[in-house]
Amino acid sequence: MKTYYTIPIFIPEKACPYRCIYCNQYKIVGCNNIIQPEEMKTLINTYLSTIPAKAYKTIAFFGGSFTGMSIEEQSHYLQVAYQYLSKGEVQRIQLSTRPDYISRPILENLKRYGVNIVELGAQSLNDEVLRFIGRGHTVQQVETAAEMVKDYGFELGLQMMIGLPTDTHEGALATAKKIIDLKARNTRIYPTLVIKNTYLESLYRQGKYAPLTLEEAVSLSAEIYELFDKNHVKVLRVGLHPSEGLLNGESLVAGPFHVSFKELVLSRIWQKRLDNVMQNNVAGKVKVHVSPSQLNAAIGYGGSNRKKYQGRMLFEADETIEKDAFKIEIVN
Numbered sequence: 001m002k003t004y005y006t007i008p009i010f011i012p013e014k015a016c017p018y019r020c021i022y023c024n025q026y027k028i029v030g031c032n033n034i035i036q037p038e039e040m041k042t043l044i045n046t047y048l049s050t051i052p053a054k055a056y057k058t059i060a061f062f063g064g065s066f067t068g069m070s071i072e073e074q075s076h077y078l079q080v081a082y083q084y085l086s087k088g089e090v091q092r093i094q095l096s097t098r099p100d101y102i103s104r105p106i107l108e109n110l111k112r113y114g115v116n117i118v119e120l121g122a123q124s125l126n127d128e129v130l131r132f133i134g135r136g137h138t139v140q141q142v143e144t145a146a147e148m149v150k151d152y153g154f155e156l157g158l159q160m161m162i163g164l165p166t167d168t169h170e171g172a173l174a175t176a177k178k179i180i181d182l183k184a185r186n187t188r189i190y191p192t193l194v195i196k197n198t199y200l201e202s203l204y205r206q207g208k209y210a211p212l213t214l215e216e217a218v219s220l221s222a223e224i225y226e227l228f229d230k231n232h233v234k235v236l237r238v239g240l241h242p243s244e245g246l247l248n249g250e251s252l253v254a255g256p257f258h259v260s261f262k263e264l265v266l267s268r269i270w271q272k273r274l275d276n277v278m279q280n281n282v283a284g285k286v287k288v289h290v291s292p293s294q295l296n297a298a299i300g301y302g303g304s305n306r307k308k309y310q311g312r313m314l315f316e317a318d319e320t321i322e323k324d325a326f327k328i329e330i331v332n
């Protein structure tokens with residue numbers, strides 16, 4: 001089985017025109033420096049020295065608005081990444097940016113350096129929400145940028161957030177559906193957190209913003225994850241990467257942060273499937289056969305799904321079963 005590794009190049013808030021109200025990349029990624037092109041080689045070589053040679057490796061620029069830099073500056077970064085790509089030492093180059101920083105000259109330059117994946121921070125596909133959170137672009141701009149990215153043959157990623165101020169449960173589902181309609185190949189689902197030194201922190205402290213509870217965030221993320229899954233949009237991440245500042249609470253003011261957020265979401269998806277099974281087997285005991293990759297999620301985070309049915313549900317890994325399928329065996 002192929003193993004995948006990402007070599008992250010953090011450029012926190014680089015080229016962002018201003019700060020969106022929820023954002024403080026320095027606190028979120030726990031990184032205080034913008035990596036410079038001349039520092040990339042040392043960093044990439046350090047990663048490569050620990051990654052198995054046969055693994056599928058991606059150099060990924062995160063945390064800022066990559067294409068907001070001048071073409072010259074983008075090229076300085078990309079030239080370094082391209083050296084590794086052209087020698088076959090990495091297999092992909094990926095970057096994230098703002099939808100209003102996409103144009104034909106920019107995409108042509110990215111093509112020149114072999115970039116494969118362009119992820120756009122959509123966050124919401126509702127103009128009112130975008131206005132409130134200070135994104136500085138419209139839904140129309142996301143749609144136009146998404147079409148251009150696909151036209152140039154890049155793999156399109158559209159990232160979204162849940163629990164944004166003025167957004168709703170239905171609004172977040174509508175954003176997910178639009179991401180599917182725009183034919184994104186991948187996505188990330190980020191629950192909004194109140195991070196220190198952001199405008200959202202002041203709204204929260206004034207009682208003008210209430211984040212989702214962990215339960216609300218898990219339940220909504222599970223619904224959205226299933227929607228993406230059914231429509232073949234790959235979910236690359238659910239929940240923020242647990243940086244040191246989030247883990248020790250120094251960067252976090254409030255919000256649905258959990259170190260194993262994705263596991264909670266996958267457990268919830270399985271819980272819903274298993275609840276359906278048990279509704280039809282009210283008194284019985286069942287053995288659930290699942291793909292080995294899904295066994296932990298089916299059992300649930302901390303064994304939550306197994307505990308829920310108190311010994312009436314057994315689990316078994318079965319290599320013949322597909323990822324989201326399962327087989328039920330009545331055992332009494």
Ligand code: SF4
Binds near residue numbers: 013064098
């Ligand atoms: S959310 Fe993205 S565009 Fe907005 S400030 Fe943060 S890194 Fe920049």
